[in-house]
Amino acid sequence: MAAPLRSLSRAWRPSKCFPSARTYSTHPPNARLNTEIDYKTTPLLHHTSSTCLANPELPESAKSSTTSRQNLFQSVNSALAHALRSNDSTLLFGEDVAFGGVFRCSMNLATEFGSERVFNTPLSEQGIVGFAIGCAMEGMRPIAEIQFADYVYPAFDQLVNEAAKVRYRAGTNPGMHAGGLVVRMPAGGVGHGALYHSQSPEALFTHIPGLRVVIPRSPVQAKGLLLASIECNDPVVFLEPKILYRAAVEQVPVAAYTLPLDKAEILKQGSDVTIISYGTPLYTCQKALEAAEKDFGISCELIDLRTIYPWDRETVVKSVSKTGRAVIVHESMINAGVGAEVAATIQEGCFLTLEAPVQRICGWSTHMGLVYERFNVPDVARIYDGIKKAIQY
Amino acid sequence: MYFRHGCRRVAPSKVLPIGARNAPITYPTRAPRRWSSVSQRPGSDHLVFPGAVDSKFTTNLAFERPSEKTAMPTFRIMDQDGKIIDKDREPLVVTDEEAIKWYKDMLTVSILDIIMFEAQRQGRLSFYMVSAGEEGIAVGSSAALSPADVIFAQYRETGIFQQRGFPLSAFMSQLFCNKNDVGRGRNMPVHYGSKELNIHTISSPLATQIPQAAGAAYALKLQDALAGKSPEERRVVACYFGEGAASEGDFHAALNIAATRSTPCIFICRNNGFAISTPTLEQYRGDGIASRGIGYGIDTIRVDGNDIFAVREATKRAREMALGLDNDGNGEPRPILIEAMSYRVSHHSTSDDSFAYRARVEVEDWKRRDNPITRLRKYLESRSAWDEGREKEVRAAIRKDVLKAFAEAEGEKRPPLRSLWEDVYENVTEEQEAQIKEMGRILEEYKDEYDVEEFEGGRNGLFKA
Ligand SMILES: Cc1ncc(C[n+]2csc(CCOP(=O)(O)OP(=O)(O)O)c2C)c(N)n1
Numbered sequence: 102m103a104a105p106l107r108s109l110s111r112a113w114r115p116s117k118c119f120p121s122a123r124t125y126s127t128h129p130p131n132a133r134l135n136t137e138i139d140y141k142t143t144p145l146l147h148h149t150s151s152t153c154l155a156n157p158e159l160p161e162s163a164k165s166s167t168t169s170r171q172n173l174f175q176s177v178n179s180a181l182a183h184a185l186r187s188n189d190s191t192l193l194f195g196e197d198v199a200f201g202g203v204f205r206c207s208m209n210l211a212t213e214f215g216s217e218r219v220f221n222t223p224l225s226e227q228g229i230v231g232f233a234i235g236c237a238m239e240g241m242r243p244i245a246e247i248q249f250a251d252y253v254y255p256a257f258d259q260l261v262n263e264a265a266k267v268r269y270r271a272g273t274n275p276g277m278h279a280g281g282l283v284v285r286m287p288a289g290g291v292g293h294g295a296l297y298h299s300q301s302p303e304a305l306f307t308h309i310p311g312l313r314v315v316i317p318r319s320p321v322q323a324k325g326l327l328l329a330s331i332e333c334n335d336p337v338v339f340l341e342p343k344i345l346y347r348a349a350v351e352q353v354p355v356a357a358y359t360l361p362l363d364k365a366e367i368l369k370q371g372s373d374v375t376i377i378s379y380g381t382p383l384y385t386c387q388k389a390l391e392a393a394e395k396d397f398g399i400s401c402e403l404i405d406l407r408t409i410y411p412w413d414r415e416t417v418v419k420s421v422s423k424t425g426r427a428v429i430v431h432e433s434m435i436n437a438g439v440g441a442e443v444a445a446t447i448q449e450g451c452f453l454t455l456e457a458p459v460q461r462i463c464g465w466s467t468h469m470g471l472v473y474e475r476f477n478v479p480d481v482a483r484i485y486d487g488i489k490k491a492i493q494y
Numbered sequence: 495m496y497f498r499h500g501c502r503r504v505a506p507s508k509v510l511p512i513g514a515r516n517a518p519i520t521y522p523t524r525a526p527r528r529w530s531s532v533s534q535r536p537g538s539d540h541l542v543f544p545g546a547v548d549s550k551f552t553t554n555l556a557f558e559r560p561s562e563k564t565a566m567p568t569f570r571i572m573d574q575d576g577k578i579i580d581k582d583r584e585p586l587v588v589t590d591e592e593a594i595k596w597y598k599d600m601l602t603v604s605i606l607d608i609i610m611f612e613a614q615r616q617g618r619l620s621f622y623m624v625s626a627g628e629e630g631i632a633v634g635s636s637a638a639l640s641p642a643d644v645i646f647a648q649y650r651e652t653g654i655f656q657q658r659g660f661p662l663s664a665f666m667s668q669l670f671c672n673k674n675d676v677g678r679g680r681n682m683p684v685h686y687g688s689k690e691l692n693i694h695t696i697s698s699p700l701a702t703q704i705p706q707a708a709g710a711a712y713a714l715k716l717q718d719a720l721a722g723k724s725p726e727e728r729r730v731v732a733c734y735f736g737e738g739a740a741s742e743g744d745f746h747a748a749l750n751i752a753a754t755r756s757t758p759c760i761f762i763c764r765n766n767g768f769a770i771s772t773p774t775l776e777q778y779r780g781d782g783i784a785s786r787g788i789g790y791g792i793d794t795i796r797v798d799g800n801d802i803f804a805v806r807e808a809t810k811r812a813r814e815m816a817l818g819l820d821n822d823g824n825g826e827p828r829p830i831l832i833e834a835m836s837y838r839v840s841h842h843s844t845s846d847d848s849f850a851y852r853a854r855v856e857v858e859d860w861k862r863r864d865n866p867i868t869r870l871r872k873y874l875e876s877r878s879a880w881d882e883g884r885e886k887e888v889r890a891a892i893r894k895d896v897l898k899a900f901a902e903a904e905g906e907k908r909p910p911l912r913s914l915w916e917d918v919y920e921n922v923t924e925e926q927e928a929q930i931k932e933m934g935r936i937l938e939e940y941k942d943e944y945d946v947e948e949f950e951g952g953r954n955g956l957f958k959a
């Protein structure tokens with residue numbers, strides 16, 4: 102923490118570089134669990150072309166294609182490009198989208214597809230989403246970008262009262278729905294986003310029948326799930342873990358492909374405890390389970406929900422019926438979070454086989470105060486402890 | 495106790511201090527527009543209908559075309575060279591001493607900005623936003639307000655805090671999230687707030703503060719009348735926002751409700767040409783933000799934001815009008831809209847590289863052309879109230895003070911860990927208390943996994959002293 106304070110106050114030279122005064126990213130010297138996630142080696146990412154193409158969910162056309170190394174914003178970009186190229190009805194818009202977006206997801210798309218189809222909107226989320234719903238209701242496939250998930254609330258009325266209910270209220274009127282609408286938004290913590298650049302509001306949308314809620318964990322998943330969302334005839338809220346835009350890099354099929362919107366994915370088979378999560382915390386879960394397996398001689402199953410609502414209850418219930426223990430992990434607040442729904446479903450579906458209470462390791466019931474983020478977002482130690490509690494109950 | 499509205503207008507001086515709590519209270523408020531309760535008078539040449547009063551009938555099929563209207567003028571007092579333009583105008587009621595205070599405030603903001611922007615680049619703080627080019631709007635308008643007036647800001651108005659006397663140590667404590675930060679290290683840098691200075695804490699979601707300002711102004715109006723304050727003692731609310739934020743529904747809701755409830759609220763839009771990368775051309779098609787005020791029935795002015803005198807004069811007048819102290823307002827409070835024009839010469843924030851969407855020469859050109867600081871300096875120099883020697887001396891002194899505050903704040907401990915849970919509710923809840931306990935257990939059981947030393951009290955900071 103000690104900084105060369107005196108040298109700074111004596112002679113401030115803007116060009117001269119001082120080491121950072123606060124150690125934001127390094128871990129305590131003796132830490133074994135809460136060390137940094139190594140995205141270069143994590144088994145959750147495809148570091149080679151062959152493991153990537155071996156994915157059984159890929160269609161033959163993708164399996165026989167080549168791969169390229171992409172991070173998550175690049176794979177989102179290639180999915181958007183494919184959607185715009187393959188269907189004239191696809192539109193892409195939002196605040197600052199034209200120059201590439203503040204997270205670079207729409208880079209070069211305005212140039213390639215023109216300003217009629219890829220454009221900046223005025224600064225109004227309710228306007229963006231309402232406009233997008235109208236486009237969808239008249240048969241277009243609008244992809245609306247909300248600059249940060251934290252700023253989706255002005256559009257809440259449009260999403261909850263309109264997008265989710267258009268089909269239901271139209272009844273047997275054919276084709277009257279908001280399908281084709283995808284609302285993309287970067288979500289989750291990055292370490293220094295504080296109250297309004299860190300939120301994960303998925304649970305607010307999973308409460309709303311009529312909306313599909315999707316959160317990808319990696320570049321490969323983002324591309325396939327986004328293309329499936331764009332093809333889907335129901336409105337989709339698509340939350341992109343923004344810390345992964347640059348951090349998660351893997352081999353991604355060059356060809357277009359979709360991934361199922363109704364299936365969770367078992368990332369690792371195991372027999373003693375099921376860990377259920379989605380998005381960024383999966384990487385933390387992976388580290389925690391590696392340590393727990395070594396320390397306790399157990400084997401853990403890891404499940405990525407991917408589609409948070411409607412969700413794949415069967416895969417989760419089957420897994421917990423087998424292991425008898427469940428640990429649910431998410432970044433957003435524990436109170437009335439996605440974990441509450443999953444835990445209740447496990448309780449209903451696996452009551453007689455449960456060996457321990459379902460553990461929830463989540464954000465605390467508070468806001469994301471800037472300097473406290475690392476104590477709020479579930480870390481490896483807290484997840485490890487949750488596994489330990491489930492095992493030793 | 496109840497408030498009755500739409501009652502007959504009462505001159506402000508006649509509003510009595512309210513002693514009897516349960517007596518009905520009357521307010522100085524606009525006499526309701528009268529329209530006939532019966533239908534259209536036969537032969538009338540006017541539409542008589544609630545909602546469009548005094549509209550003449552016409553047989554000419556013609557649409558009003560904004561493109562045919564001349565743009566609203568831009569008020570200025572001094573030109574780019576710091577010369578007073580209209581010599582016949584009543585003389586400026588500004589002493590050199592006052593002008594020098596504003597000049598120093600603008601300089602301080604500018605120097606603070608340069609140092610903190612660079613410090614962010616070096617990784618010493620997570621984020622920063624400068625107000626380069628817009629110092630005059632913040633300092634000039636703030637200087638026209640009374641310290642008791644309540645302010646809601648967006649984020650590029652550091653000059654307000656400086657003008658009201660926010661100490662450098664307070665800026666630095668917020669920026670470095672240390673234990674002296676009144677925001678408890680919770681907010682991103684530049685999200686200052688001060689009860690003492692009557693400035694509400696800055697919140698990142700855009701435009702949310704604008705309807706709040708209208709409500710706050712209504713509260714002040716009722717409270718000040720209740721307290722029997724003289725017109726001179728009454729307060730207004732000033733609300734700042736960018737031209738981008740003015741696209742949000744909240745802006746429109748705010749102006750309309752402020753007008754209908756006759757609130758003493760001054761809306762100050764900083765039109766700097768950009769909302770991150772989005773130029774005004776893609777933000778709106780009307781005549782700036784000012785034209786919208788007219789639509790809501792709000793008295794509006796556009797000013798040259800690089801002319802601190804113009805900003806200050808306009809705000810001063812706006813304040814009188816907002817309180818109903820002018821002659822043409824029937825003595826009744828009302829909202830005012832000011833649109834202050836000044837190009838954003840900086841990047842949006844430290845997270846932005848604006849040369850990805852605008853030409854470097856365009857920015858350089860603007861920088862060379864005009865600037866509120868150099869304008870005021872030229873004015874002061876022309877009056878021999880300032881010179882190169884004083885400039886050097888003052889700049890060096892400000893820099894020294896900023897760096898001293900920087901050094902003192904940066905190494906300070908962070909607030910105690912308990913602050914993660916505090917202030918969500920008035921009191922920490924039972925559930926939160928259990929979570930704090932659980933965190934305490936984790937920190938104890940997994941000691942090596944956490945560095946808690948930078949927080950006041952370390953692990954013990956979780957628990958009440
Ligand atoms: C509701 C909401 N939407 C989007 C954002 C992201 N955002 C932060 S600043 C900004 C641009 C604001 O432009 P303007 O109001 O003109 O202010 P300026 O930055 O030019 O001072 C945007 C889009 C936000 N903070 N809040």
Ligand SMILES: [Mg+2]
Binds near residue numbers: 736764767768769
């Ligand atoms: Mg702007």
